[in-house]
Amino acid sequence: MAFAVIKTGGKQYLVEQGRFLEVEKIPGAEVGAKVTFDQVLFKDTGSSVQVGMPTTGTPVTGTVLEAGKDDKKVVIRYKQKSRYFKKKGHRQPYMKVMIDSI
Template sequence: MYAVVATGGKQYKVAEGDILRVEKLAGDIGSEIAFDNVLVFSDGENVKIGQPALDGVTVHGQIVAQGKSKKIIVFKYKRRKRYRRKQGHRQPFTAVRIDRIEA
């Protein structure tokens, strides 16, 4: 059994027991979270595809971590112009463990 959910402008294929890192969501560690925007659902035999989302299908999970990703360096440079800009960025994320998929 799996589902495809949309959150944070991205789509994720999830199954029960998976841990996925999504864009930062509000909530504390251990709190429940539900994804209502389910695009595809499969129970192993039948596949339901939403137009654009499915009604009556919800993915429930639990927040296991809130954190920041590794730092990336943004470096801008123009040769012969003495132009250099260095900036770092750490993207915040939320790790969610998928508990169940209700259809």
């Protein structure tokens, strides 16, 4: 079983071939597009192990299955006795990617 650790969107993910992954929105990628993750920090193919910061010449590829927004996070600011109340919401965009090859 091959797996790798990739870095995208400022975060690190442990990925396996054929598994799904939710990552930060990738600029320029649309649903159905092939994406390449060049920053592979660790790669184990079962017979060999590569470690680097990042490794060179060993990209991980995937297909974008869906793009959407995450659940809403609500932030409330309140000060007592002064009628001060602020409420803000934020929905982080994400992409669901299926890992094709390691």
